[in-house]
Amino acid sequence: MTKWKVPTDQFLNKVKVDWYSQQQQPKDLDYNKNVLNEWFQSSKLNNITGWESMGCVDFTMGCTHYIESFVIGQNGLDNFQVLTDDYAYYSFLGKWGTPAGNLKKGIPLIVTLPNFNWGDLRPDWQDVLAECESKEIPIHIDAAWLTLSKDIELDLSHPSIQSIGMGISKYALQWNRVGLRYSKQRKMDSVTIFNKFYIHNCNDNLYDCARFCIERIPRDYMWETYSDLNLDMCKKHNWQQTKLIHGVWDNNKIRCITKELGLILPHTK
Amino acid sequence: MIKNIEPTSELIEFDFVLSSDYWLNPAQVEISIDDTVYANTLLLERFNRISFKTKLDFSPHVLKIKRTGKTVKESRLVNGEWESQDARIHSLKIDGINLRNILWSRSTFTPVYDIGQSGDEIVNGECNFGYNGTWELKFHSPVYQFVVDCVRGAK
Numbered sequence: 001m002t003k004w005k006v007p008t009d010q011f012l013n014k015v016k017v018d019w020y021s022q023q024q025q026p027k028d029l030d031y032n033k034n035v036l037n038e039w040f041q042s043s044k045l046n047n048i049t050g051w052e053s054m055g056c057v058d059f060t061m062g063c064t065h066y067i068e069s070f071v072i073g074q075n076g077l078d079n080f081q082v083l084t085d086d087y088a089y090y091s092f093l094g095k096w097g098t099p100a101g102n103l104k105k106g107i108p109l110i111v112t113l114p115n116f117n118w119g120d121l122r123p124d125w126q127d128v129l130a131e132c133e134s135k136e137i138p139i140h141i142d143a144a145w146l147t148l149s150k151d152i153e154l155d156l157s158h159p160s161i162q163s164i165g166m167g168i169s170k171y172a173l174q175w176n177r178v179g180l181r182y183s184k185q186r187k188m189d190s191v192t193i194f195n196k197f198y199i200h201n202c203n204d205n206l207y208d209c210a211r212f213c214i215e216r217i218p219r220d221y222m223w224e225t226y227s228d229l230n231l232d233m234c235k236k237h238n239w240q241q242t243k244l245i246h247g248v249w250d251n252n253k254i255r256c257i258t259k260e261l262g263l264i265l266p267h268t269k
Numbered sequence: 270m271i272k273n274i275e276p277t278s279e280l281i282e283f284d285f286v287l288s289s290d291y292w293l294n295p296a297q298v299e300i301s302i303d304d305t306v307y308a309n310t311l312l313l314e315r316f317n318r319i320s321f322k323t324k325l326d327f328s329p330h331v332l333k334i335k336r337t338g339k340t341v342k343e344s345r346l347v348n349g350e351w352e353s354q355d356a357r358i359h360s361l362k363i364d365g366i367n368l369r370n371i372l373w374s375r376s377t378f379t380p381v382y383d384i385g386q387s388g389d390e391i392v393n394g395e396c397n398f399g400y401n402g403t404w405e406l407k408f409h410s411p412v413y414q415f416v417v418d419c420v421r422g423a424k
Contacts, residue, residue: 038270051271075365185279188366188413197417 002256004116007148007222007246007263008172015216016175019209032207033059035215036180040166042219045150050157054164054182058195059207062177063144064089065191066165069181070110070140073189080108083128087112087142100124105135108162112142114149119242119254121152132160140164144179147171149243150223156182168210171217178203178210222246226261233260277327279411284320284362287312289355292345296356296398297338303330311338312356325410334358334404341383358396358404364412371419372396376406 036059041051060066067089074080081104082090084097090110091097100122103109109132115122122128132139141164146152148170156164167179186192194202218224222245230248234241239248239255246258258264283302289295289312300308300319307321336356343354361368378395380388380402388400398404408415 034270037273041270052274055273055275057273073365182273185276186411186413187364188416192413193417196413197421 002247002254004256005246005258005264006170006172006174007226007258007261008265009225009263010265011221011225012172012217013265015213016172018216019212024208024212026204026208027211029059029201029204029207032211033057033180035211036168036178036207039214039219040180043146045220045223046146046152046154048146048152048154048156050155050161051182053157054184056181056183056186058181058183058186058191059203060165060167060179060181060191060194061203061206062167062169062179063142063165064177066167066179066181067110067142069190069192070108070163070165073187074108080110081137082109083111083122085115085117085122100128100131103128103131103135103137106137108138108140110140110142112144113154114143114145114152114243116145116244116247117254119244119247119249121154129158129160133158138162145170145244147219148222148245150220150245151243168214171213171221173210173213176206176209176213178206226263229261230257233257278324279327279364280322281325281364281410281412282320282322282362283307283332284360284365285318286359286361287317287319288315288357288359289313289317290315291343291354292352293343294338294354296336296354298356299333299335299337301333301335304333316359325412327410329407329409332406332408334398335402336398336404337401339399339401353399356398363408366412366416368406368416371416372406375419376404378402378404 037057077093077095082095082097084099086097113121137160139160140162143164143166146166147168163181163183165179165181167177169177181191226245230241230245234248239250242248246256246261248255248257287298295311295313297311299306302323307323308319310319339354345352358372361372373394376394376396378392378398380392380400382388382400
């Protein structure tokens, strides 16, 4: 199994340096949220539709927070399911994958899309969607890798899709990790508490920083900047492109090429 | 940017566990929200699970349990101990949240007394229905906001 390394470059590094070196002006919560919301929706290289169906938009502290909040909201590990070949985090919780076709009726499913095993949506995604629709299984999508993707098609208005979590961390922003949860209906869980319970605003500093960064980083920055390099490397090494900028097929095995793309800075090695 | 359209309603699951005790006939309960009946059943088991899902508009609602079936014939003295017909809310989860203290502090029970019986007209927080009567919980949707407001003491 390849070891995934989040790509970075001098430009992304400079955004971080600028945040720490420049004087900042705080913005209010809604302003920051609108900027993030607009940014996530602004990808021209992916085709994500049905945004209007996701009426509840909440800040998260990244996709791990989105996942943990989801787990808390289900009141126990037995009350949700995951697919095989998904994020190892679930197995750390003692949760093992169910093959598509064997999902349990009515039990919520959390799924990683795009999936790092294929550098794309899961090959069985359309079958999973159909199975979930017929078995009335709500789907929750961890889309942490979406920022590094192109050509991903998702219709969020699909009746089974209930929420999706997106984060900014994959643009070398692991030091911030803010994201948004889009959902059709809020449940009482950690994200809801952070957004709706505390009387005083939470994490203003974190959200200001996230807004500052993405105001400077175009949504499709990685693919727009390194698309040619990715293609050249694939031709040179006889690799096949995936939909992730830093992932390729190498002899039918998925491989992280962050290092080969030169997207590791000395301090991120 | 495509505007995210805020919802105006939600699909909520109500999950009751009602406990029951009887030696002759079981208690009967009718569960309704805003006068729409979702369950009408005899409490035959020691613990009776009743669950249903319903769409709720974002507005105030009243959840009611109408408890019937208790007559003077249901109570008897056996070896100096009273045996009778009882019905209780063991637990109520709304949208996966066990309401516990919220039930005890915010619900009311309006007993229907038999001739010769007397007591409070309305009993606050009573979830043990020794008499026939109607239990009520006023809440509002979205449910997460109701719970938040209760915990904050805002409502």
